[in-house]
Amino acid sequence: MCTASDTSAVISLSGVVTRFGKNLVHDGLNLDIAKGEIVSLVGGSGSGKTTLLRHIIGLTRPAQGEVSLFGEPLHSGSMHEQIARRRRFGVLFQQGALFSAFSVGENIAFPLREERIATDEEIRQLVTLKLAMVEMEPQHALLMPAELSGGMVKRAALARALALEPELLLLDEPTAGLDPDRSASFVRLILSLRDELGLTVVLVTHDLDTLAAMSSKVAVLADRRILSYASLEDTIKVDHPFIERFFRGAQGRRALAQLQGEN
Numbered sequence: 001m002c003t004a005s006d007t008s009a010v011i012s013l014s015g016v017v018t019r020f021g022k023n024l025v026h027d028g029l030n031l032d033i034a035k036g037e038i039v040s041l042v043g044g045s046g047s048g049k050t051t052l053l054r055h056i057i058g059l060t061r062p063a064q065g066e067v068s069l070f071g072e073p074l075h076s077g078s079m080h081e082q083i084a085r086r087r088r089f090g091v092l093f094q095q096g097a098l099f100s101a102f103s104v105g106e107n108i109a110f111p112l113r114e115e116r117i118a119t120d121e122e123i124r125q126l127v128t129l130k131l132a133m134v135e136m137e138p139q140h141a142l143l144m145p146a147e148l149s150g151g152m153v154k155r156a157a158l159a160r161a162l163a164l165e166p167e168l169l170l171l172d173e174p175t176a177g178l179d180p181d182r183s184a185s186f187v188r189l190i191l192s193l194r195d196e197l198g199l200t201v202v203l204v205t206h207d208l209d210t211l212a213a214m215s216s217k218v219a220v221l222a223d224r225r226i227l228s229y230a231s232l233e234d235t236i237k238v239d240h241p242f243i244e245r246f247f248r249g250a251q252g253r254r255a256l257a258q259l260q261g262e263n
């Protein structure tokens with residue numbers, strides 16, 4: 001049988017409707033994201049970006065419509081199959097990035113321990129490997145989250161999100177609160193991980209420099225739907241008040257000029 005999810009899409013959202021009481025947030029939203037894309041999801045405050053990420057990872061369910069991951073409806077299959085699907089994506093959310101009572105190493109080890117597939121020694125080696133992937137030193141495993149800089153917290157949280165070698169990474173405002181140098185190095189890190197691991201990445205961001213530097217596609221959430229899903233160059237041509245404000249303001253013009261300078 002051929003269904004909408006029989007495609008190469010890593011994420012497929014079809015006819016998604018979300019309501020909180022009388023607040024209609026998504027109204028028949030559709031989006032298909034193919035493997036290897038780095039997609040920036042943008043939209044006005046309260047347009048429903050974080051809620052969409054929460055639907056994608058199954059934390060919440062839309063009132064109507066279907067969410068599929070890796071070609072399968074999110075809530076389909078046995079418990080075992082759902083857990084197996086859960087292992088295929090990593091999440092880096094703004095809040096609750098790290099458990100504050102655990103060291104960096106224990107934070108990264110957490111998803112590995114939950115799987116109960118590795119010995120303590122294997123877990124120690126994997127923690128060191130994941131730290132190296134995010135350009136942190138083995139001794140950083142001993143630090144507590146409160147002892148880390150903002151950039152290191154993001155890197156450590158990314159290491160934890162990468163613990164189970166996900167195919168899909170979801171990031172909510174990954175560079176918020178970082179200075180431009182740290183944001184740029186975070187972007188380089190994500191791009192190199194995409195190249196090395198073939199990751200698909202979806203990020204919510206208000207940071208136009210980050211967006212311009214790393215997106216292969218931009219998804220614009222406006223008027224309760226995905227108004228546009230295209231390259232940055234094509235996105236800025238779309239005639240809509242949100243796009244006008246977001247991309248053609250001072251920061252937008254600077255980010256675009258930088259991008260054009262690099263090409």
Ligand SMILES: Nc1ncnc2c1ncn2[C@@H]1O[C@H](COP(=O)(O)OP(=O)(O)OP(=O)(O)O)[C@@H](O)[C@H]1O
Pocket residue numbers: 020023025043044045046047048049050051052
């Ligand atoms: N659990 C909830 N209960 C009630 N309303 C909610 C809930 N979660 C989100 N909302 C509402 O849904 C709408 C979308 O919220 P969401 O956080 O997804 O927006 P956003 O685009 O991520 O916003 P921002 O850019 O400001 O973070 C908002 O009006 C918000 O108040």
